[in-house]
Amino acid sequence: MDKDILIPIAIGFFANVVVFGISMLVVKNKRKAAKITLIFLGINVLMSFLIGSWGGLGLLVISFGMLIVSICLYLYIYIERSFKKSV
Numbered sequence: 001m002d003k004d005i006l007i008p009i010a011i012g013f014f015a016n017v018v019v020f021g022i023s024m025l026v027v028k029n030k031r032k033a034a035k036i037t038l039i040f041l042g043i044n045v046l047m048s049f050l051i052g053s054w055g056g057l058g059l060l061v062i063s064f065g066m067l068i069v070s071i072c073l074y075l076y077i078y079i080e081r082s083f084k085k086s087v
Helices: 002-027 030-051 053-086
Strands: none
Touching: 002 030, 002 053, 030 053
């Protein structure tokens, strides 16, 4: 298995974590910050379709890493919220 695909996924993962961190500093709300990461994911996917070819494919792979972070953030927020309700 070729591990070269993991590099752009990791770039997207860490880029979206940085976006989440900056948006948490600005908005001070986890749900809104997670929505901002989804907006950046959508922008990245649209840019990959506009660029097209191999460059667009690379951006789409980076978007996959961003999607992983967004899913993890929403799961974390959901679990934290349900835990607070049960306590």
